[in-house]
Amino acid sequence: MTIQLGLIGAGRMGKVYAETLAFGVPEVSLAAVAEPNSAALEEVAARYHIPHTFNDYQALLDSKEIDAVIIATPTGTHARVVMDAAAAGKHIFCEKPLSQNLQECDLAIRRVKESGVKLQMGFMRRFDPAYRAAYLKIQAGAIGTPVMFKATSRDPKRTSLEFARRENSGGMIVDMGVHDFDLARWLMGAEVELVHSLGACLAFPELKDVGDIDNAVVNLCFANGAVGNIDISRNAVYGYDIRTEVLGTEGSLQIGYLQQTAVLTLNRQGVTHDTVPYFMERFGTAYAEEVRVFVKHILDNTQPDVTGEDARAATAIGIAATRSLDENRPVKLSEIN
Amino acid sequence: MTIQLGLIGAGRMGKVYAETLAFGVPEVSLAAVAEPNSAALEEVAARYHIPHTFNDYQALLDSKEIDAVIIATPTGTHARVVMDAAAAGKHIFCEKPLSQNLQECDLAIRRVKESGVKLQMGFMRRFDPAYRAAYLKIQAGAIGTPVMFKATSRDPKRTSLEFARRENSGGMIVDMGVHDFDLARWLMGAEVELVHSLGACLAFPELKDVGDIDNAVVNLCFANGAVGNIDISRNAVYGYDIRTEVLGTEGSLQIGYLQQTAVLTLNRQGVTHDTVPYFMERFGTAYAEEVRVFVKHILDNTQPDVTGEDARAATAIGIAATRSLDENRPVKLSEIN
Amino acid sequence: MTIQLGLIGAGRMGKVYAETLAFGVPEVSLAAVAEPNSAALEEVAARYHIPHTFNDYQALLDSKEIDAVIIATPTGTHARVVMDAAAAGKHIFCEKPLSQNLQECDLAIRRVKESGVKLQMGFMRRFDPAYRAAYLKIQAGAIGTPVMFKATSRDPKRTSLEFARRENSGGMIVDMGVHDFDLARWLMGAEVELVHSLGACLAFPELKDVGDIDNAVVNLCFANGAVGNIDISRNAVYGYDIRTEVLGTEGSLQIGYLQQTAVLTLNRQGVTHDTVPYFMERFGTAYAEEVRVFVKHILDNTQPDVTGEDARAATAIGIAATRSLDENRPVKLSEIN
Amino acid sequence: MTIQLGLIGAGRMGKVYAETLAFGVPEVSLAAVAEPNSAALEEVAARYHIPHTFNDYQALLDSKEIDAVIIATPTGTHARVVMDAAAAGKHIFCEKPLSQNLQECDLAIRRVKESGVKLQMGFMRRFDPAYRAAYLKIQAGAIGTPVMFKATSRDPKRTSLEFARRENSGGMIVDMGVHDFDLARWLMGAEVELVHSLGACLAFPELKDVGDIDNAVVNLCFANGAVGNIDISRNAVYGYDIRTEVLGTEGSLQIGYLQQTAVLTLNRQGVTHDTVPYFMERFGTAYAEEVRVFVKHILDNTQPDVTGEDARAATAIGIAATRSLDENRPVKLSEIN
Numbered sequence A, B, C, D: 001m002t003i004q005l006g007l008i009g010a011g012r013m014g015k016v017y018a019e020t021l022a023f024g025v026p027e028v029s030l031a032a033v034a035e036p037n038s039a040a041l042e043e044v045a046a047r048y049h050i051p052h053t054f055n056d057y058q059a060l061l062d063s064k065e066i067d068a069v070i071i072a073t074p075t076g077t078h079a080r081v082v083m084d085a086a087a088a089g090k091h092i093f094c095e096k097p098l099s100q101n102l103q104e105c106d107l108a109i110r111r112v113k114e115s116g117v118k119l120q121m122g123f124m125r126r127f128d129p130a131y132r133a134a135y136l137k138i139q140a141g142a143i144g145t146p147v148m149f150k151a152t153s154r155d156p157k158r159t160s161l162e163f164a165r166r167e168n169s170g171g172m173i174v175d176m177g178v179h180d181f182d183l184a185r186w187l188m189g190a191e192v193e194l195v196h197s198l199g200a201c202l203a204f205p206e207l208k209d210v211g212d213i214d215n216a217v218v219n220l221c222f223a224n225g226a227v228g229n230i231d232i233s234r235n236a237v238y239g240y241d242i243r244t245e246v247l248g249t250e251g252s253l254q255i256g257y258l259q260q261t262a263v264l265t266l267n268r269q270g271v272t273h274d275t276v277p278y279f280m281e282r283f284g285t286a287y288a289e290e291v292r293v294f295v296k297h298i299l300d301n302t303q304p305d306v307t308g309e310d311a312r313a314a315t316a317i318g319i320a321a322t323r324s325l326d327e328n329r330p331v332k333l334s335e336i337n
Helices: A012-025 A038-047 A057-062 A073-086 A102-115 A129-139 A172-188 A279-300 A308-327 B013-024 B038-047 B056-060 B075-086 B102-115 B129-139 B172-186 B278-298 B308-327 C012-024 C036-048 C055-063 C077-089 C102-115 C127-140 C172-188 C279-300 C308-327 D013-023 D038-047 D057-062 D075-087 D104-117 D131-137 D174-189 D279-300 D306-328
Strands: A002-007 A028-034 A052-054 A070-072 A091-094 A120-121 A145-154 A190-200 A216-224 A229-235 A240-246 A251-255 A261-265 A269-273 B005-007 B026-036 B051-056 B070-071 B090-092 B118-122 B146-154 B194-202 B215-222 B227-233 B241-248 B251-255 B263-267 B270-275 C003-008 C030-034 C052-054 C068-071 C089-093 C120-122 C146-154 C192-200 C215-222 C227-233 C241-248 C251-255 C263-267 C271-275 D003-008 D028-034 D050-052 D068-071 D092-093 D119-120 D146-152 D192-200 D215-222 D226-231 D241-248 D251-255 D264-267 D270-273
Touching: A002 A012, A002 A057, A002 A279, A002 B070, A002 C052, A012 A028, A012 A038, A012 A279, A028 A038, A028 A057, A028 B005, A038 A052, A038 A269, A038 B013, A052 A057, A057 A073, A070 A073, A070 A279, A073 A091, A073 A102, A073 C052, A091 A279, A102 A308, A120 A279, A120 A308, A129 A172, A129 A190, A129 A251, A129 A279, A129 B263, A145 C227, A172 A190, A172 A216, A172 A240, A172 A308, A172 D131, A190 A308, A190 C192, A190 C215, A190 C227, A190 D131, A216 A308, A216 C146, A216 C192, A216 C215, A216 C227, A229 C146, A229 C192, A229 C215, A229 C227, A240 C052, A261 B129, B005 B013, B005 B056, B005 B278, B005 C308, B013 B026, B013 B038, B013 B278, B026 B038, B026 B056, B038 B051, B051 B056, B056 B075, B070 B075, B075 B090, B075 B102, B090 B278, B118 B278, B118 B308, B129 B172, B129 B241, B129 B251, B129 B278, B146 B172, B146 D215, B146 D226, B172 B194, B172 B215, B172 B227, B172 B241, B172 B308, B194 B308, B194 D192, B194 D215, B194 D226, B215 D146, B215 D192, B215 D215, B215 D226, B227 D146, B227 D226, B308 D270, C003 C012, C003 C279, C012 C036, C012 C279, C030 C036, C030 C055, C036 C052, C036 C227, C036 D279, C052 C055, C052 D028, C055 C077, C068 C279, C077 C089, C089 C279, C102 C308, C120 C279, C120 C308, C127 C172, C127 C241, C127 C251, C127 C279, C127 D264, C146 C172, C172 C192, C172 C215, C172 C227, C172 C241, C172 C308, C192 C308, C215 C308, C263 D131, C308 D306, D003 D057, D003 D279, D013 D028, D013 D038, D013 D279, D028 D038, D038 D050, D050 D057, D057 D075, D068 D075, D068 D279, D075 D104, D092 D279, D104 D306, D119 D279, D119 D306, D131 D174, D131 D241, D131 D251, D131 D279, D146 D174, D174 D192, D174 D215, D174 D226, D174 D241, D174 D306, D192 D306, D215 D306
Parallel strands: A002 A028, A002 A070, A028 A052, A070 A091, A091 A120, A145 A229, B005 B026, B005 B070, B026 B051, B070 B090, B090 B118, B146 B227, C003 C030, C003 C068, C030 C052, C068 C089, C089 C120, C146 C227, D003 D028, D003 D068, D028 D050, D068 D092, D092 D119, D146 D226
Antiparallel strands: A145 A240, A190 A216, A216 A229, A240 A251, A251 B263, A261 A269, A261 B251, A269 D270, B146 B241, B194 B215, B215 B227, B241 B251, B263 B270, B270 C271, C146 C241, C192 C215, C215 C227, C241 C251, C251 D264, C263 C271, C263 D251, D146 D241, D192 D215, D215 D226, D241 D251, D264 D270
């Protein structure tokens, strides 16, 4: 049996999923795509041989032959499209976040539950081989009890000023940190209870005009007493730098890498290698794997592990960390929830 | 336009190509497969949704709709199938080697030329991102004039005793070294003129009974005076270990890596990472890329860079190196050609 | 001319300096040692061929032939010994900290100034080749403007419970973090203005009984707006783990290493190397170098770069970070000073 | 008890030993130095506070208070000085080689034996922590039975043309390879039986005029059937590159490193680190350690592990490998001995 998939959204992330589905996930057929921008719609449909196209995603949801949808619409619309898809009885894979509004998260989660469809959220890092291996090692006791979480999340370039506005991206900490907040909960096996952020606009002064920052550090306190820290930057001009450490009572794990191509150049300047350019080079296989796993959950009728509640929890940490930045004080998650 | 491809051979390498074509190469349709073993034929056809199946590859070659074939039959049959495919007017991608008999190589090359079809040989390492980057760096002068070539080729486990027989594999130096001999010519930009080998059966005594060895070192002298050395082993129990160095007058390049998953485990035993298990983990993307390039040559009507002559030259070095082992003396390529 | 040095204190750090002076610093003669514990005094004097011994350091200070002293007494006595040495007209190399009481720091700094002797504080990391190289690269603009400081300081084992008491060590953040606070100011070229700490006793419950913790994270805000974070742990059972990063607008520097011995073991368990056992293996050459530089300042009559003010500033950050931990709020340095 | 040492030879290697003895080996006193060049003699004596100086080494040997000597004279004189020192009853540490003439080696070894003095040869790599650790791992069975030896020995710059003459250096293979030949025997636990070399003058044409080469590869066959290869180059412009591998039936060891300073620079050009400049940076501690061990053998009255026979064996391999280069054929050690 082949799952008939509909793609909702043909922007940057929509193209990522179209590419992934076209070549990397054998068990599905990408049968339809919906996108209000006709040029983008036609381009994606033509490039990936998608037979059915819609400007209005509701029309896609009305298609009887569609089993499941991938939602890659603008961030602010995720929750509404999720609820519409649930109402239409389609299984849902939704790019993160579910919503940057926690009440909306709660509503969407309830609607999905009531409808009985499956919902998997797009925290692709959990499907990266290295993060997956680390998770399994921790579960197997390889480092004893985790006591400290560390993460570095650095982009090689500034986001667009338009997206940087807090009403669009949620601000840098929410936008970039959400993956780290999800990893923190998942790898540490504990909820975050309190956060403290410091941040500033140091590399790209133009971000200040739209209310955003470009560098931040976020301290975390977990419910079990463990501590953590995440650093986030938009000015890692050397490449896409995603690293995570979990220190335990019996050892530590370091996840991540900086070298893209396995060539060292040795000359009078020293020894040099290249870096990972951006997120698709780093997590391309994880995007494919998470969709494969989603499809398998449909085929096997099992529940996805990466839930709406996970998305809500990661967003809540981001909101708390942003409030900490704004108010220059530690913020408890209980204030947010 | 989509190229209609026929796969000839559904054994180990045939499955590699079927997998690659099914999911990794969008511009082709895998339309037919030929394999005398009916069980293997059915398995591959079913798994990869290949519509047409044949026990006799000649019947596949007779299909009008097939544009090109991938030959992954047993080594000893490559040249014959190549010639038959050329006679049928099909473009040819042929797994290495063309033949372990140089006269047969010459004949196959001539028949291909006469037929006007394209022939690309399966030296996939040339399409690995790291080897490709190294080649381009050398061309760009990054290390000055190359003066020394070094290669390590180690398998994590013994081959089957049946395959190890020289009449099947050509012996370890030919079987494993052929990729290194090809890299040597390609990266150094020079022909090999003389070789000297030492080897022995040191880890798997049972290989001696079938006339093979498990460890060897091969010195190389190039036409421009440069020197080289390749080490080959079947007992790298730690993993698949493929590394290459090119030393030049202005620097050096080191190609290859040992770590599969980007996780370091730090505990009382030290710092540990895993290794590359085997060739598909290391060169999976290269297999896809070489077929993509082959398809592009057909679509663009350009000539493949990896030719029958390249296959012949690499095999000739392997034959010379094996004769050196047998006769314990340096052997000139001019003795072989 | 050879500088006649007196060593005050023959405990753990005193022995480090005796070893360093005996074999690593040619321009000095270790002429005297003072230590109240007679057994320790005799042991060090015998082992390093130190001609003059004193139970009372004041007697050593009274020796006319002594040009300079190295102070390696218990932490709580540093300031007093510094002031006595200044009164005796001896140049002073003092192990960190100057004092954990800022008023005492100020007093000692004033006395040193009035006496005209030189004072160099023992922040040996500044003399480590890697940290030194990083500092020079930053000065040369290699990473543009520094915007983020990151440090990891992890010990492989718990300190003694006695030393862990806050009245002795100052608490883990002061004790272990002081080197990182010094590096932060030095490498970032800016003062720390505000800190926020989280910490807990997670690996060694017995530390709780003496009022200490074993894991902490400390957020930093610098006067120029840059941000930073330091993580500190006593349970890095895998080894002594000291790493520092400085991210700038044009690149980043990573300082530190984990591998002690240049051997990789490759076997069925993967690829393994050892780790750095403890601080002397990591900073042994830096201890020698800082004393060499101190001696050179005496010989050349130049002023040391690592001053009493530096020690005071690093301690102030540690006090602020500890108060932040105690009061669970960000603490401004202006509250402390 | 302190051993009174005399240093014979104050050239490049003599200075290395003077530096080492002055600061790195506590149990000895460097009491005398002999050197025909008066300027060099005075310089070394002054710099390292050596009380007694001689132009004629025989006068040094006549000194009653000297217990042992370090011989760092020109290569061609080693054997003669060794025999004279033995006749004078002095224990001997001799820089490699003992002699490039095997008969002379034999004679010197016999004289040393007859005199009863101790002789330790200067193969310092055996005292490097990494090589020492590798040796112990092999002895402990960590890699099963060693089956392949690999070594890379590359200098960052050309030697002087005068020294390059075969009558002075023995030619590049003897000069640079001798350390690798010694490691090969020591780590593999087997004698070399046959060698085959290829080499050429590729980077420095001026070396051809004095009869030397700048790049070579040397195949080795050991008495137990194991195989090996060494590559040697004078044009590693990127740094001093010494790496060794021992592959066994149960794993492999890689010894060596390329990075001198523990700083990574990450910028738009990628990730860069420096390299090891030259032999003192790489083996400085090994020079000190080998002398410490020599002194300990004297104090404990035990026999050194690195013997005249070891020096003779390494030189014999070098002679065989050079003959192989000259005659373009494999050469058996039995032809040389």
